[in-house]
Amino acid sequence: MGVSQKWFRIFRGRFIIRSSNKDIILPRTSICTDECEEAILRNEDFSFPTPTPTPVSAITKEDVAAIKIQAFFRGHLARRAYKALKGLVKVQALVRGVWVRKQSRIAMQCMHALVRLQVRVRSRQLLGSFDKKSTIN
Secondary structure (H helix, E strand, O other): OOOOHHHHHHHHHHHHOOOOOOOOOOOOOOOHHHHHHHHOOOOOOOOOOOOOOHHHOOHHHHHHHHHHHHHHHHHHHHHHHHHHHHHHHHHHHHHHHHHHHHHHHHHHHHHHHHHHHHHHHHHHHHHHHHHHHHOOO
């Protein structure tokens, strides 16, 4: 196995999320009733009813537990995504650094070739003027 393939396997194993990111959904608490949804599907004008606040006693311990679990799980997913993003940024900086070094090396080679050409042209000019002076005298 080549070095690049091994490196890619290590990278994929650390940073690629393997689990499905299905959301945990609370029981339906929408303000839109079935009539509202049907009116929206028929493209009719419909005014949404004003939401009535849910009494505190209607929220059970299970709902609070589900909300806490969802919050922790979403936080976990966010931390994992941030960690993967940090890793990708590091890889991107590494690749860009290699690319910039290659580009600067090419630019330096071109500049060196131009300097050599200028030296050659200048030496021909000097030698040509020297030959003209010697033939005039």
